[in-house]
Amino acid sequence: MKSGSGGMTPTQITGLFLGIFGLVVPFLLPLGTLSFAGQIGLGIFIMAAIFWMFEPIPIYATSMLVIFLQILLLSAQGPMYMDTSLPVSEPVELQEQTWQIPSSALRDDNTLLVAVEEGETEAIPVRVVERNGQHVIVSSEELSADSAIVTDPGHRLVDYKPNSYTDYLGTLANPIIILFLGGFMLAEASVKYNLDKNLTRYLLSPFGSKPRFIILGLMLVTAVLSAFMSNTATAAMMVTVILPIIGQLEPGDRFKFGLALSIPIAANVGGITTPIGTPPNAIVIAALTEYGKSISFTDWIIVAAPLVIVMLLFAWWLLLTFFPPSTERFNLDIKGKLNLSPKAIGLYVIFGATVLLWITENQHGIPSSMVAFLPVAALVTGSILSKSDIRNLPWDVLWLMAGGISLGIGMEKTGLAVWMISGFDWGAMGYVMLILVFGLVAVAMSNFLSNTVTATLLMPLVISLHTSGVMGESFNLLITGIVIAVACSLAMALPISTPPNAIAMSTGIIRTKDMAKVGVVIGIVGIMLILAYSVFYWPLVTN
Amino acid sequence: MERSDIYILCIEDEQEVLDAVVRDIEKLEEQFPIETANSAEEAREVIQKLLEDGKKIGLILCDHILPGENGVELLIELQKSDDTYPAKKVLLTGQAGLDDTVKALNEARLHHYIPKPWTREELQKVAIDLLTDYVIEQEENILPYMGTLDAEKISESIRTRRSVSDE
Numbered sequence: 001m002k003s004g005s006g007g008m009t010p011t012q013i014t015g016l017f018l019g020i021f022g023l024v025v026p027f028l029l030p031l032g033t034l035s036f037a038g039q040i041g042l043g044i045f046i047m048a049a050i051f052w053m054f055e056p057i058p059i060y061a062t063s064m065l066v067i068f069l070q071i072l073l074l075s076a077q078g079p080m081y082m083d084t085s086l087p088v089s090e091p092v093e094l095q096e097q098t099w100q101i102p103s104s105a106l107r108d109d110n111t112l113l114v115a116v117e118e119g120e121t122e123a124i125p126v127r128v129v130e131r132n133g134q135h136v137i138v139s140s141e142e143l144s145a146d147s148a149i150v151t152d153p154g155h156r157l158v159d160y161k162p163n164s165y166t167d168y169l170g171t172l173a174n175p176i177i178i179l180f181l182g183g184f185m186l187a188e189a190s191v192k193y194n195l196d197k198n199l200t201r202y203l204l205s206p207f208g209s210k211p212r213f214i215i216l217g218l219m220l221v222t223a224v225l226s227a228f229m230s231n232t233a234t235a236a237m238m239v240t241v242i243l244p245i246i247g248q249l250e251p252g253d254r255f256k257f258g259l260a261l262s263i264p265i266a267a268n269v270g271g272i273t274t275p276i277g278t279p280p281n282a283i284v285i286a287a288l289t290e291y292g293k294s295i296s297f298t299d300w301i302i303v304a305a306p307l308v309i310v311m312l313l314f315a316w317w318l319l320l321t322f323f324p325p326s327t328e329r330f331n332l333d334i335k336g337k338l339n340l341s342p343k344a345i346g347l348y349v350i351f352g353a354t355v356l357l358w359i360t361e362n363q364h365g366i367p368s369s370m371v372a373f374l375p376v377a378a379l380v381t382g383s384i385l386s387k388s389d390i391r392n393l394p395w396d397v398l399w400l401m402a403g404g405i406s407l408g409i410g411m412e413k414t415g416l417a418v419w420m421i422s423g424f425d426w427g428a429m430g431y432v433m434l435i436l437v438f439g440l441v442a443v444a445m446s447n448f449l450s451n452t453v454t455a456t457l458l459m460p461l462v463i464s465l466h467t468s469g470v471m472g473e474s475f476n477l478l479i480t481g482i483v484i485a486v487a488c489s490l491a492m493a494l495p496i497s498t499p500p501n502a503i504a505m506s507t508g509i510i511r512t513k514d515m516a517k518v519g520v521v522i523g524i525v526g527i528m529l530i531l532a533y534s535v536f537y538w539p540l541v542t543n
Numbered sequence: 544m545e546r547s548d549i550y551i552l553c554i555e556d557e558q559e560v561l562d563a564v565v566r567d568i569e570k571l572e573e574q575f576p577i578e579t580a581n582s583a584e585e586a587r588e589v590i591q592k593l594l595e596d597g598k599k600i601g602l603i604l605c606d607h608i609l610p611g612e613n614g615v616e617l618l619i620e621l622q623k624s625d626d627t628y629p630a631k632k633v634l635l636t637g638q639a640g641l642d643d644t645v646k647a648l649n650e651a652r653l654h655h656y657i658p659k660p661w662t663r664e665e666l667q668k669v670a671i672d673l674l675t676d677y678v679i680e681q682e683e684n685i686l687p688y689m690g691t692l693d694a695e696k697i698s699e700s701i702r703t704r705r706s707v708s709d710e
Contacts, residue, residue: 059710191702191703192703196702230705230708230709231709232701232705232707232708232709233701233702233705236698236699236701236702236707237698237699237702239694239695239698240695240698240699240702243694243695243698244695271709278709279709279710392704392705393705394705394708394709396708397708397709397710400710450710451710452709452710453710498710499707499708499709499710502686502707503686503689503698503701503707506686506687506689506690506694507689507690507694507698508689508690508691508694
């Protein structure tokens with residue numbers, strides 16, 4: 001969130017240099033068991049994290065840079081790994097269990113690395129019998145004549161099997177990205193034909209003219225729309241709805257703070273409701289799917305919606321308590337007329353069919369990402385969206401998510417993620433404590449960083465806790481992932497926390513301290529709710 | 544409020560009138576610095592200087608009668624220049640004849656015509672409306688202008704243009 005004009009601020013310049021330094025620093029430090037590829041991965045991770053924090057370049061640019069560095073430095077076809085293979089040789093049997101091996105293969109701790117399969121080695125202890133220049137004679141029961149002994153134990157292919165570069169590039173066509181593309185195109189068309197505004201008009205009408213119910217209506221409608229559209233576009237639209245109401249208030253009336261805050265809160269919280277509600281959900285779902293814990297559109301709603309509803313009702317009560325309404329009634333008049341042109345009607349049909357197919361995924365079993373191509377294809381086939389509309393899609397967000405997914409793949413693949421969680425006794429922490437810590441860390445980070453970035457940085461750790469098994473039986477990958485997604489969306493204490501917050505703050509109606517006061521309470525209550533749901537409710541609705 | 548690099552230029556030969564114009568739109572000055580000129584010649588110099596410093600001109604309020612020159616001619620000239628073409632142009636006038644008015648509309652693509660005397664509210668509203676259009680047309684990040692300018696129009700533009708996206 002910064003303007004594109006002008007030069008870099010001192011913070012950005014600091015970030016630029018720190019980030020570049022971060023890329024090389026893993027090669028300057030002794031990092032114990034981290035493989036060479038892990039060091040590259042760590043460099044990319046540190047650089048990305050610093051760039052995302054200080055924003056010397058836009059955050060989507062960092063994501064694209066991550067993918068570029070990964071295909072360049074980590075992929076099988078990049079200059080680092082093309083034309084290389086792990087140097088191995090077979091031992092020469094001199095007598096029973098006594099072998100002659102190249103001396104370079106013997107490591108300082110008297111072990112040998114034997115390649116088990118591609119990307120995997122096993123350390124075998126040996127007893128040195130005799131050193132003989134180029135060769136060493138060792139004895140071992142575990143060696144056999146066809147053991148593939150690694151002759152260069154420091155080689156960059158030890159314990160690393162590079163992915164094809166297409167795996168990193170392919171993240172842009174990851175099913176979850178396609179799901180978002182479908183959502184983006186529906187949203188684009190909705191804005192074009194004013195469906196979002198007209199829906200708001202209809203949905204708000206049952207809430208009458210009493211201020212406390214108007215605010216409830218505004219929050220529910222905002223949440224419902226942001227569950228399917230971008231939180232930001234929803235917040236911008238709702239701001240145009242509340243400004244005329246605020247105009248009816250006396251200048252000193254504090255109720256306007258509540259009105260203006262209700263929009264970003266509901267937009268942020270509403271995004272939790274569905275997989276396409278907000279980008280952090282995509283990062284989490286992509287990572288979970290990669291590890292066999294896919295979650296359907298329907299199941300996500302079953303998991304998330306009850307929390308969203310409680311959160312919204314709590315926020316409603318909180319706003320009314322902090323900023324009680326002063327007038328008896330409001331005149332809520334949203335201008336607009338339902339567009340009944342053939343194209344608009346086409347949109348309504350496509351919109352309705354897509355959403356229906358999404359939320360009933362459990363009944364018919366067609367994956368939501370496949371359904372997402374229905375609006376993609378139908379909206380352009382019917383000329384409901386034009387070429388310029390397609391160009392207007394938020395491609396930056398798609399790249400941001402793709403970069404996040406790609407970073408996660410690299411961190412897992414290089415062993416970086418497992419290395420990062422090693423050295424801490426996670427098992428002693430206990431599952432509930434772990435959920436609490438992840439929730440707290442995610443909310444805290446996400447208040448200052450982009451929600452998507454927070455999910456990107458935390459998700460590989462969650463996956464590593466799963467694959468390494470350090471947490472034991474009690475660990476539930478699916479629920480821990482959901483905790484991350486939900487917690488990232490519950491950070492809203494500062495104007496920079498989310499774009500909807502920035503929009504609400506930019507109206508000049510609210511003060512930072514009001515936003516902080518409400519946001520901190522929501523964050524704390526949110527973490528408590530997450531904890532309660534992950535202990536009592538989510539285990540019931542996930543397998 | 545952070546100062547932007549978008550300037551308001553007021554061109555008026557009578558100092559009291561110029562002061563009145565500046566006073567009437569002073570609440571915009573926090574974000575949009577105001578520059579003044581007493582003649583067309585001075586206006587050209589000011590514009591030249593601002594453009595050299597990498598600044599932009601968002602709004603030009605110009606008197607009809609300037610010493611030795613016609614305000615309408617100046618506005619036409621600025622309309623034809625690439626640098627000042629995007630600026631919103633307002634003609635302040637006591638008594639412009641039909642010919643001049645038509646010329647201003649057709650050739651200077653005048654955005655607003657304010658007859659003297661004007662009220663502060665009127666001038667403020669015109670300035671806010673036109674600067675809102677200017678930032679929506681010219682600026683990439685329009686959020687910072689929401690507090691000073693027309694917030695409803697700017698949010699509407701965020702909604703349709705997606706200049707701010709979810710992160």
